Amino acid sequence: MDRVLFVNVSNGIKRKFNSLGIGHMIASLKPLGLDIKSVKLRTVRELRPILAGFNPDVVCLSSVSKFWGDTVRLARYADKVSTVIVGGHHISLLPESLDVSMKIGVIGEGDYTIIEILSGKPLDEISGIIFRKDNGLHYTGAREPIDDLGKLPHPYRISDDNHVMTSRGCMFDCSFCSSKAFWKGFRSFPAKWVVEEINSVKDMKRVDIWDDQFIVDKKRLEQIVSLMQVYRPPLAIHARANTVKSDIIPYLKELNVQVVGMGIESGSDRMLKILKGGSITIKQIDRALGLLRDAGIGVHCSFILGHPDENSDDLRATEDFIRSRKIKRFDINMFTPMPGTIYWTYGIPKDLDFYKRLDSTSIKEPVLNFPAETVKTYKRLNRLKTLNRIRNILNCRNTG
Numbered sequence: 001m002d003r004v005l006f007v008n009v010s011n012g013i014k015r016k017f018n019s020l021g022i023g024h025m026i027a028s029l030k031p032l033g034l035d036i037k038s039v040k041l042r043t044v045r046e047l048r049p050i051l052a053g054f055n056p057d058v059v060c061l062s063s064v065s066k067f068w069g070d071t072v073r074l075a076r077y078a079d080k081v082s083t084v085i086v087g088g089h090h091i092s093l094l095p096e097s098l099d100v101s102m103k104i105g106v107i108g109e110g111d112y113t114i115i116e117i118l119s120g121k122p123l124d125e126i127s128g129i130i131f132r133k134d135n136g137l138h139y140t141g142a143r144e145p146i147d148d149l150g151k152l153p154h155p156y157r158i159s160d161d162n163h164v165m166t167s168r169g170c171m172f173d174c175s176f177c178s179s180k181a182f183w184k185g186f187r188s189f190p191a192k193w194v195v196e197e198i199n200s201v202k203d204m205k206r207v208d209i210w211d212d213q214f215i216v217d218k219k220r221l222e223q224i225v226s227l228m229q230v231y232r233p234p235l236a237i238h239a240r241a242n243t244v245k246s247d248i249i250p251y252l253k254e255l256n257v258q259v260v261g262m263g264i265e266s267g268s269d270r271m272l273k274i275l276k277g278g279s280i281t282i283k284q285i286d287r288a289l290g291l292l293r294d295a296g297i298g299v300h301c302s303f304i305l306g307h308p309d310e311n312s313d314d315l316r317a318t319e320d321f322i323r324s325r326k327i328k329r330f331d332i333n334m335f336t337p338m339p340g341t342i343y344w345t346y347g348i349p350k351d352l353d354f355y356k357r358l359d360s361t362s363i364k365e366p367v368l369n370f371p372a373e374t375v376k377t378y379k380r381l382n383r384l385k386t387l388n389r390i391r392n393i394l395n396c397r398n399t400g
Contacts, residue, residue, distance in 0.1 A: 004029070004118065005056035005082070006038040007047070009063040009071045020165050020210075021088070022062055023155030025114045030153070032118060038158065042070050044077045051081060058118065061102075062088040065339050066359055068097065069352035075101040085117065089182050090355075093339040095130045098137060105130040107139075108184065109146055109168075145183070150190040154197055162204040166194040170212040172240065173277040174263070176304065178340030179212055186213065191223030199231055206234045206258065216243050221251045234258040236300075241280055244288035249295045259298040262288065266303065267321025268314040275304060282321070289325060301327050304360075305378050306335040306370045308346075315377050322381065328388045332381045333360035336367055 006026060008019040018040065026036050037054050041047055051059075059078040063071040068090045075084045079101035087106035091098065098105045106113050107128045116126045123131055128143025146152065149168065169183030180186075189197070201207055214237045215221055236259040237252075244260070252260070264285055265275045272280050292299050303318055322330060336358055337343035347367040349355060357365045363375055370378075 003035045003037075003054060003056040004058045004060060005050065005054055006036065006060045007062065007074065008038070008040045009042055009061055009067045009074065009088075010040055011042045011067070018158045018161050019062055020155050020163070021110065022060075023157060024111050024152060025060075026156035027153040028111050028115055029118065030156075032115070034118065038156070041074075042067065044073060047074055047077060051078060056082050058083045058085060060085045060087065060114070062086075063090050064088060065090040065094075065355055068355040070356075072099045072101070072352055075099055085114075087114075089178065090339065091130075092182055093178060095139060096137065098130055098132075100132070103131060108143060108182065111146060111152055113143060145185065145187065147187070149187055150193045152189075154193075154200055157200065162201050162206060163208040163210050164194075164197045164201065165189075165210050166197065166214060167211045171216070172213075172279060174265075175275055175277065175342055176265075176307075176335065176338070178338050181340030186216075188217055188220055191220050191227055194220075194224055195227040198228070198233070202231060202233070204233060206236055209235060209237045211238060213238075213240065213243065215239050215248055215252070218248065218251075221248070225251050225254050228255065232256045236261065238262070239288075241285040241288040244291055246291060249291055249297075252297060253295060257297055259300055260292055261300045261302070264301045264303055264321075266310075266314060267318040268310075271307065271310055271314045271318075274307065274309055286325070299327070299329065301330040302333060303330060303381075304333050304335050305381075306366075306368065306374050308335075308368070310335075310374070312373060315373060319377055319381060322384070328392065330381075330385060330388075331361075332378055332385065334363055334366060334370065334378060336360040 006022045008022055018038070022038055026038060029036060039050060059082045061071050061075060061084065063086065071086065075086065076099070078084050084102045085104045085106065086102045087110045091105040092107045095105055095107055104117060104123065107130060113126060113128050123129065124140065127140050130137055130139045132138065167186065167188040169186040170179045171186040173180065198207055232255060235255055235257045237257055238261040241262055241264065266272050267282065269282050289299060305315065305318065337346040338358065357367050363370065363378060
């Protein structure tokens with residue numbers, strides 16, 4: 001096993017980002033002296049010339065559920081010439097979907113698992129994998145989550161990557177999100193590791209921190225601020241409204257945070273109880289928006305429409321919230337049942353083409369049948385979003 005090809009199965013706008021999960025695994029494998037190549041693609045047509053030119057012994061595919069159909073097609077083609085290993089969110093949450101073309105499925109974090117696999121350790125002795133044995137699927141049992149993330153090397157990067165992850169998972173219980181199910185809780189990289197990671201993406205116009213919860217640990221935030229003495233690039237982070245508090249704002253300013261993304265989800269307190277587990281209220285969201293705006297920090301909000309329990313009043317409340325709070329930058333997602341959530345049974349797949357419908361940004365082929373009023377609201381708010389973006393571009397031109 002001298003040549004290993006890692007494939008991040010993806011498309012669309014996210015293709016400009018490389019998988020940090022794959023980057024971590026490549027960095028962990030460096031001591032083995034393997035010849036490793038990493039690519040992003042979706043089709044056999046894209047894969048074919050890479051297999052012919054690189055001739056890998058092993059092809060490692062990483063995929064979310066939306067691209068699972070494509071992943072299976074890629075695996076069936078690659079299996080003709082290479083050993084296929086698959087990892088990522090989908091196989092971790094639905095290990096029984098392992099295709100016959102895939103020799104091994106890596107469940108959960110793959111940083112240490114991939115080392116053991118490619119080092120030739122007997123499969124029965126490797127925890128956290130699934131493979132075929134005795135005409136059936138054999139699961140070796142859960143691998144313990146990595147306790148000290150600071151021991152991991154910094155991920156291998158391809159040029160122009162400007163995103164980092166300084167933690168894994170989430171401690172909250174949003175009913176529509178599978179992050180907690182995949183990561184098995186919440187863990188943070190230590191402050192020193194974080195600063196080193198941000199320094200590794202120097203010369204970027206902005207650094208995007210993709211954590212679910214970057215500011216939840218105030219002590220770590222203080223340490224990061226103290227260690228980032230010189231290089232402080234503009235940052236974009238994500239935060240939950242109930243974690244944006246007045247004593248956190250000064251640290252965000254010192255870190256040069258320019259934008260905070262918040263999953264507000266709904267303008268209805270009733271729907272927030274369903275979607276956010278009762279831990280977020282409109283009052284808390286308004287307070288967070290006020291604190292960030294007063295500090296001159298931009299806000300990018302996301303909302304969800306179409307939950308089966310949503311009614312006309314909830315829809316109007318969300319639209320009114322966006323308009324009355326003058327939310328300029330926002331995204332509208334359609335409720336989509338995802339593996340790892342309590343809603344997955346709403347969308348049991350019938351075939352591989354089902355998975356491409358797990359797209360919360362589209363109403364072309366939704367998993368659920370949305371009421372006409374919901375679709376109209378979605379289209380109306382998307383027009384407002386587009387109009388806001390045009391206005392922002394024009395304002396920047398006029399002031400620039």
